[in-house]
Amino acid sequence: MANEPSPRRTAQRRERGDLSGISNECGKCAGHPKILTPPSPRAHRPFLADHKSAQGHPSGELMSSTGLPPFDPIASPADLLGAQVRRTPEAVAVIDGERRLTYRELDSAVDALAGRLAGAGVRAETLVGVCLPRSADLVVTLLAVLRAGGAYVPLDPAYPQDRLELVIGDAQAPVVVTDRAHEHLLAGAGATLLHTDGDSPAAPLAPAAHTADALAYVLYTSGSTGRPKGVAVTCGGVNAMLRWAAGTYSAADVAGVLFGTSVCFDISVYELFFPLAVGGAVVVAENVLALPELPARDAVTLVNTVPSAMAALLRGAGLPGGGGLPGGVRVVNLAGEALPRHLADQVYAQPQVERLYNLYGPTEDTVYSTWSLVGRDERGEPVIGRPLTGTTGHVLDERQSAVPDGGIGELYLAGEGLARGYHGRPDLTTERFVTVGGERCYRTGDLVRRLPDGNLEYHGRVDHQVKVRGFRVELGEIEAVLAAHPAVEAAAAVVQQDEAGDYLAAFVQPGPGAAEPTAAELRAHCAAALPGYMVPLAVGVLARLPLTPNGKTDRKALPPVARSRGGAELFVAPRTPVETRIAELWRGLLGVPEVGVHDVFLDLGGHSLLAAGLLARIEREYGTRVPLDPGEQ
Structure with a gap:
């Protein structure tokens, strides 16, 4: 590092996310901080929620035992916001950095944008793409789409442009709301772009005529054929989840709910709409790892995230200067992945945490389907629990017959939370949404075991x-x-494991006469079409893929393949105090034993969520803002 690198080389290193590039930027500014500007039949026995809860919440208005307000069972999230405005107009509804919106201000902004959406032709059931970073404007936009009668299609600005265009085309969304910083991503989408700060003409809103079957959003998930599928979720499904939540959490619990999840992941629906339905505040963050550095961190009372993100956040607690949960956090929700006992113990080691919930649910059943309150002193792996109020389920074998208690079978879900199906995919809807004993059910594909106490264990x-x-x-x-x-x-493609945890690995078999592609070339090919979390961290090239006797790929016979080190075959230890400090931060976040100056953050298991937390720490310590390259997310 004795020679000053060229601006072009520095930019290349920043884009790759290697340690030497980042530490060089920090080292240049150490001692004289400055901010760098970033680039622009009933024989099937169901399991039920506990008897008292199921009897206490009939269909109709729910008056929760937690003291939260009753819900109209067919109201949309935008309707519920309107009701809360009448109760607490001057209470803070959204906190986004230094910006605060009261319920009255939020409602006014939602009305204004909903009028502009109506002016652009949005009516009942119109699908509206929303491509915005997490912000107060994003909260306003999602509610405005619903108030205008439409349904939103979330589009993460971090996704490849081809992916965004594919989703917009499949959804046939005629309107996309975005901002000027991201409109270039939508140039080929063939939709009308509506800017959040624009002045397009408004039109009167049609009188609200929501029914439980009205569409709320279409969320695209990975598809096994290479084509993502849009899950069409109704306002009734969202309302059912919110009514369960109102009977489970207190007003103090949701005084400040962290909104740090991508709107392309459905647990964000809880983070956004539940607090606003009951008088809490939405606290906006770039992601959950930004929590320790968040100006409004002390306002956060509930964190809702995935176990891997919580593990990374708590690992940060052991590093000098930050990490962990702020003192106001009293409730933690973990969902989306298996919750290991050791992580539950680490959460409860945070003395301010009163309750930890383990939540399970596919997108097709509106966010959450089962829940379990994890005991502080319990032993053994946490169960996924019992179903939410209004949800039932069956544990069935391959003939759709009931599996006896203690046996493992596929989980079928039924109830108010079920989605309509897959947008524009009637064949797939018929395949996954089936009738069992006269009841419409969703085949989850998840294997579970029902325990004697009625709780469920997850088995893959x-x-x-x-x-x-x-x-x-x-x-x-x-x-x-x-x-x-x-x-x-x-x-x-498979999931493999090393000392840093699970990671995606892929293997390819070259075509006859084709030049053998490199791992870097194949990863770049994936990155151009897939979200960052789907790009394999390791790629192997085999003369032939192993096959089972019936001719299918034998995944179990695929060899281990190590994560790429970004082409840095020679390990070079950190050489300066800045490099040593940043390597320490990387090891803490990634859980790896060593980090060299040519290592690439993403290739060691990092991702955009971890990277954002890392860069926030760097900015605090060195006064240097290192931009997070959107292409690397």
């Missing part, structure tokens, strides 16, 4: 679907993208 999948940081990943979608590479004849 019946297919090749996995979870990565809470996001559903169909390994077949990764394989389809790899197989589309001109040099690849066949591909297989």
Whole structure:
């Protein structure tokens, strides 16, 4: 580092996320901080929620035992906001950095944008794309779409442009709300763009005529054929989840709910709409790892996230200067991944935490389906619990017959939370939403065991679907993208494990006469078509993929393949105090034994969520803002 690198080389290092590039930027500014500007039949026995809860919450208005207000059972989230405005107009509804919106101000902003959406032709059931970063404007926009009668299609600005265009095209969304910083991502989408700060003409809103079956959102998840599928969720499904929540959490619990989850992940629905339905505040953050540095961190009382993110946040608590949960956090919800006992113990080691909930649910059953209050002194792995009020389920075998208690079977869900199905995919809807004993059910593909006390244990999948940081990943979608590479004849994707944890790995079989593609080339090919969390961290090239006797890929016979170190075959230890400090931060966040100056953050298991937390720490310690390259998210 004795020679000053060229601006071009520094930019290349920043884009790759290697340690030497980042530490060089920090080192140049150490001692004289400055901010760098970033680039612009009833024989099937159901399991039920406990008897008292099920009897206490009939269909109709719910008066929760927690003291929260009653709900109209067919109201949309925007209707529930309007009701809360009448109760607490001057209470703070949204906190976004230094910006605060009262319920009255939020409602006014929602009305104004809803009028502009109506002026752009949004009516009942119109699908509206929303491509915005997490912000108060995003909260306003989602509610405005619902108030205008439409349904939102979340679009993460961090996703590849091809992916965004694919989703917009599949949804056939005629309007997309965005801002000027992200409109370039939507240039080829063929939709009308509506800017949050624009002055397009408004139109009167049609009188609200919501029914429980009115569409609330269409959320796209990974598809096994390589084509993502849109899950069409109703306002009635959202309302059912919110009514359960109102009977479970107190007003003090939801005084400040962290909104740190991508709107492309459905647990964000809880973070956004539950507090606003009951008088709490939504506290906006770039992601959950930004919590220790958040100006309004002391206002946060509930954190709702995935176990892997919570583990990273708590690991940060052991580093000098930050991490962990602020003193006001009294409730933690963990969902989207298996919750290991050691992580539950780490959460309860935070003395201010009063309750930890383990939550389970597919997107097709509106956010959460089962819940369990994890005891502070319990032993053994946490169960996924019992169903929410209004949800029932069956544990069935391959003939859709009931499995005796203690046996493992596939979980089928039924009740108020079920989605309509898959947008524009009647064949897939018929395949996954089935009738069992006269009851419409969703086949989850998840294997469970019912315990004698009625709780459920999770026992994996019946297919090749996995979870990565809470996001559903169909390994077949990764394989389809790899197989589309001109040099690849066949591909297989798996989850492998090393000392840093689980990671996605892929293997390819080159086509006849094709030049062998490099791992870097194949990862770049994936990154151009898939969200960052679906890009394999390791890629191996095999002369032939192993096959089972019936000719299918034998995933169990695939060899281990190490994570890439970004082409840095020679380990070079940190050489300066800045490099040493940043390597220490990386080791703490990633749980790896060593970090060299040429290592790449993403290749060691990092991702955009961890990277944002890391860069916030760097900015605090060195006064230097290192931009997070959107292409690396």
